[in-house]
Amino acid sequence: MGYGNYSHAAHTALIADRAAKPGSEVFTQTATHPLMNPHGLKVRESRDNADHPNSLGIAFALDVTGSMGDIPQTLARRELPTFMKLLTDCGVADPQLMFMAIGDANSDQASLQVGQFESTAPLMDQWLTWSYLEGGGGGSGEESYELAFYVMAQHTDMDCWVKRKKRGYLFVTGDELPYPAVSRRQVEGLIGEKLDEDIPIEEVIAAAAETCHLFFLIPDAQRRRRCEPRWRELLGDHVICMDSPDDACAVAAGIVALTEKAVPDLDGLARVMSATGMEKQRVNGVLHALDGYAALLDPHAPRRAPPSAAGSAPRSSWWKRLFG
Amino acid sequence: MLSLLALGCPQCSAPLPRAARWRTVNCSYCGATITRGQETVERESFRAALRRANADSGTGRTLQWRGARYRVLAPLGFGEHSEVLLAERLGALPERVTIKLAREPADGGSLLREGAVLQALQELSMPGAAYFTRRLPLPVGTGLAEGLADGGRQALVLRHPSGFWGSLHNVQHANPHGIDPRHAVWLWRRMLEVLAFVHDAGWTHRDLSPAHALVHPRDHGVLIVGWSRAQQASGPAHAAAAARDLMQSAWTIRAVLHGVAPGRDPDESPGFGARTPAPLAALLRQCSEDAGECRRLGARGIEQALSAASREAFGAPQFVHFDPAPRA
Secondary structure, three states, X not given: OOOOOOOHHHHHHHHOOOOOOOHHHHOOOOOOOHHHOOOOOOOEEXXXXXXXXXXXXXXXXXXXXXXXXXXXXXHHHXXXXXXXXXXXXXXXXXXXXXXXXEOOOOOOOOOEEEOOOEOOHHHHHHHHHOOOOOOOOOOOOEEOOXXXXXXXXXXXXXXXXXXXXXXXXXXXXXXXEEOOEEOHHHHHHHOOOEEOOOEEHHHHHHHHHOOEEEEEEEOOHHHHOOOHHHHHHHHHHXXXXXXXXXXXXXXXXXXXXXXXXXXXXXHHHHHHHHHOOOOHHHHHHHHHHHHHHHHHHOOOHHHHOOOOOOOOOOOOHHHHHHHO | OHHHOOOEOOOOOOEOOHHHHOOOEEOOOOOOXXXXXXXXXXXXXXXXXXXXXXXXXXXXXXXXXXXEEEEEEEEEEEOOOEEEEEEEEOOOOOOEEEEEEEOOHHHHHHHHHHHHHHHHHHOOOOOOHXXXXXXXXXXXXXXXXXXOOOOOEEEEEEEOOOOOOEEHHHHHHHOOOOOOHHHHHHHHHHHHHHHHHHHHOOEEOOOOOHHHEEEEOHXXXXXXXXXXXXXXXXXXXXXXXXXXXXXXXXXXXXXXXXXXXXXXXXXXXXXXXXXXXHHHHHHHHHHHHOHHHHHHHHHHXXXXXXXXXXXXXXXXXXXXXXOOOOOO
C-alpha cells in the first residue's frame, strides 16, 4: 500500500460536511470491518514507490472504548488534515498512515482492528472511518494496548526501517493501564497465530521499539492521573500528556517533526503551527505537552540548566533574618 | 524483528526474498513456489529484544535505583539535605529525572518525608486537582540508590521539569538591576495560583525562598520546589502558616525586582526595584510586611489585588516575552 499523493485540499473537502453530522454517520460500522479484522493478519507494509521514495510509516492505535471515543471522532471530523499539513509544512517527506483500533480483549467484540498504510487522503480517511467505535472496555481499568505493540513488532514491515534504518512511529491514544502481558490465547483468537508463551509487555515494547518510535498519548490532565505512572515505567518520556484530546494530531505531528529534525526545536515547531493559523493558547498547550520529549532530543539540554536549577542555593542572610 | 530472519528455499536452499515470510513467492534460483506454513511465535525473540534494549553500557557516572539504571547527565546543585542530579534512565525508552541524593544517612528521612508530601499532593482530589497537580513536582518515588563510590544513599526521584531555566534566585543574579516589573506580576500570579490550591487543601509550603521557585521562560511558568518542610494543618495554625507562605512569596518577588547590583549590601532586605510602579510596590509592601493582611486576603485575594494593581500600572494585560538572563 502507500501509493498515490496526499492533497490537503482534497482532505479538507472530504471532511467539510462532517462537523454537523452525528458520530454514527461518520463512523458507520456496527462490527469489525472485514478488511480491518486482524484474523489471518500477516504483514502490513509501508513501501517506497515512485511517488514516495522515502516512505515513513506512522501508525495510530486509537483506543475506541467508551471513555476515548472523542479522539477518533475529532480526527475524522477536523484534525487529520491538520496532522498531514503540519508534517508537510515541517518538511517531513512521504508519511504513510495506518490506523488501528484498540479495545479490551477480555470483554469487547472488536478489541483489535488493523488498517493499511496509506498516502492519500481518501484512503487514510477510509481506514479511519471504517474503524468500529465499539465503546466497550471491561471496566477493570485496563485495555489491550499491548496488542498494538505486538502488531507493530510482529506484523509490520516498513521500508523506512528495512532500507534506511529509520524507525517508523506508533502513537497509542489511551487513558487506562495496559495488561501486563500479551496473552497467547488472545493472539490466537484474534490473529490466529500461536505463541509459545504469554509475552510480558516490557518485552513486546522492546521488540516494537527496535523498528518504531513508540508513544502513548494521554488525552488530558484528568485522565493522566490513573495511568501515567505505569506508562512512564514502560515508555519513559515517550508518554505525552496533552491539555486536550483535540491536540492529539498536533502533538503527534510535532513529535515526528522534532524526531526527524524537520524543525530544530520547539520554537521552530511553534512558528510552523502559528503559521497554519493555530491559536496561541493551543500552540502553547502543544509545546507544554512536548517539553519533556523535546528535552530528550536536545543533547545540550543538560548544560542549559544553570547551577542551582533544582532550587538548592543557600538561603540569603536577609531571608534567614526574616524567616529563620 | 522481521529483519533479523534469514529465509532459504526448502528445495535448493537459495536465499528467498523477505516477503516469503508473509507471501507466497517463487524462488529466483529454482523457480519453486514457496508457501508459508504454520509456525509458532517464540517468546525468546522478544526476550532477546529486551536484553538488547538494556545492553547500554552506561558510560559516565551511573547508578541503580529500584531495578533501573540511570546515567548522571549533570549536577544541578546541593540542597540543605541533598545532592541534586539530572539523570536519565537507561534503555530504549529513556526518562529524565531529577535525583535528590541524601548527603548524609541522617538526611534520608528528610527525603522520605518530602517524597511522602509530594505523593500526598498528587493524590488530592479536590476541584482543580487534575490541573494543579501537574504544576507541582511529580514524584517517581523514594528508595536506595546504589552503584555510587560511597555506597548506597537514600534517594528521592522526581520527574525532571523540562524547560525550566533555573530558580528565581538565579534570575535575581542574572538581573543585577532587577527584572521588568511586568514579568514580576506574572511570576507572582503563577505562584499565587498554586498556593491557593495547596492552601485550600490544608497544605502549606513553609520555605518559599527564591531558590524554591523554578522559572520557565514560556508564559512565565513557575514550579515551586523544595517541599521538605511542607505540612498539612487546619484552623488558626494553617491560617498562620498560609499567611507566612504568602509573605514569603512577596519577598521572593521583591528579591527579583531588587536584583543584586555590585556593591549592594547582601544583608540588606530587598526593596522594590527602581522601576516598580507605585501600585505594585504598595501591594508588595503590604503583603510582605503585614501577616494579618495576608491572612485576610488569602492567595486568591492577593491575586485579585495584583490584577488591579497591574491594570492600574500597565493597562490591559499583554504578552511580553520573558528572558530570564537577558545579559547572557
